[in-house]
Amino acid sequence: GDPLPMRSEEAQRTREKVEKLGADRVRIHAVVQPTTAPFEAIADRMRMEAERFRPAAWKLYTVWGPEGKGWWLTDEVGRRTIEQGIELGVPLFAVHKGLPLAGMIPDYTRPLDVGPIARAYPQATFLVYHAGWEPDRAEGPYDPRADRGVDALIRSLEENGIGKDGNVYAELGSTWRELMKRPDEAAHVLGKLLAHLGEDRILWGTDAIWFGSPQDQIQAFRTFAISEEFQERYGYPALTPERKAKIFGRNAARVYGIEPSAVRAAQRSDALARAKEEYANAPRPSHQTWGPRTRRDLLRLLRFAGH
Numbered sequence: 001g002d003p004l005p006m007r008s009e010e011a012q013r014t015r016e017k018v019e020k021l022g023a024d025r026v027r028i029h030a031v032v033q034p035t036t037a038p039f040e041a042i043a044d045r046m047r048m049e050a051e052r053f054r055p056a057a058w059k060l061y062t063v064w065g066p067e068g069k070g071w072w073l074t075d076e077v078g079r080r081t082i083e084q085g086i087e088l089g090v091p092l093f094a095v096h097k098g099l100p101l102a103g104m105i106p107d108y109t110r111p112l113d114v115g116p117i118a119r120a121y122p123q124a125t126f127l128v129y130h131a132g133w134e135p136d137r138a139e140g141p142y143d144p145r146a147d148r149g150v151d152a153l154i155r156s157l158e159e160n161g162i163g164k165d166g167n168v169y170a171e172l173g174s175t176w177r178e179l180m181k182r183p184d185e186a187a188h189v190l191g192k193l194l195a196h197l198g199e200d201r202i203l204w205g206t207d208a209i210w211f212g213s214p215q216d217q218i219q220a221f222r223t224f225a226i227s228e229e230f231q232e233r234y235g236y237p238a239l240t241p242e243r244k245a246k247i248f249g250r251n252a253a254r255v256y257g258i259e260p261s262a263v264r265a266a267q268r269s270d271a272l273a274r275a276k277e278e279y280a281n282a283p284r285p286s287h288q289t290w291g292p293r294t295r296r297d298l299l300r301l302l303r304f305a306g307h
Contacts, residue, residue: 008030008049008055021271021275024263028053030059031059034081036065039080043084046084047084050088056090057093060094062097062109063096063104063105065104083121091123092256094129095126097114097128097130098110098133099174115155115158115162127171127203129173130171132149132152132153133149140185141192142192151192154193164196164200166197169203169251169255170197171203171205172205173207183224190202190236190239202246206218212291
């Protein structure tokens with residue numbers, strides 16, 4: 001089984017379609033699964049993808065591997081993957097940590113290897129997708145002994161001297177979508193990340209490719225607050241509008257080398273902006289949910305993808 005909803009070739013085609021509509025609107029990641037072949041073949045594939053697809057980052061799933069066995073960033077194959085990415089001029093690594101995948105050994109999704117690899121390769125930047133969050137582990141105040149969840153990520157960074165100006169970012173895809181239903185846990189997770197990683201090292205994410213429109217997530221985050229009680233009791237910073245703006249996009253803009261004002265100016269009059277203006281004059285929302293909705297739909301999709 002392949003955990004990916006979209007391969008690099010498909011992501012590239014999507015970017016090309018979007019580029020016809022407007023300026024500089026899409027960045028893509030190239031997935032590397034380094035335990036699926038001899039590393040010489042993996043290195044060749046990375047080289048080809050860097051040249052052909054121009055990825056902004058590499059996407060790594062350490063929990064995924066042949067026969068359900070994953071790997072660690074600190075393994076030889078992990079280190080060689082990081083070194084190859086750096087050599088190819090793409091030193092940005094988006095690493096799935098948390099959200100164990102069905103049929104895989106969950107240990108490999110845990111983030112205790114993030115701190116050591118970040119310390120070993122300061123010239124690389126690591127974006128920890130899902131921030132290590134696991135759905136069956138309740139999040140509360142920080143536990144420095146934790147080996148699972150968001151606390152394990154924070155512990156790994158603290159033990160390796162990776163601080164608020166470090167080369168590790170925590171991403172909120174799926175994490176916020178689930179936690180916004182449980183406000184106390186949401187306050188603990190955001191408060192811990194703000195207190196330990198800092199407001200400049202948290203990235204917005206929605207996993208909208210799985211769940212459809214992220215508008216409910218956006219609205220919930222806009223209105224969410226960490227209570228004064230939690231701020232006083234646990235030392236969490238307030239979730240101010242400025243901090244929300246950083247999380248919503250300014251931090252990611254810095255990571256990907258984007259100047260927001262220049263991009264906004266370029267996009268103000270492109271084809272997509274004009275289409276949005278025309279739509280606003282006569283909106284016709286369908287509220288349709290895209291993707292497979294029945295078992296038959298899912299099997300048809302798998303056959304189309306070659307599974």
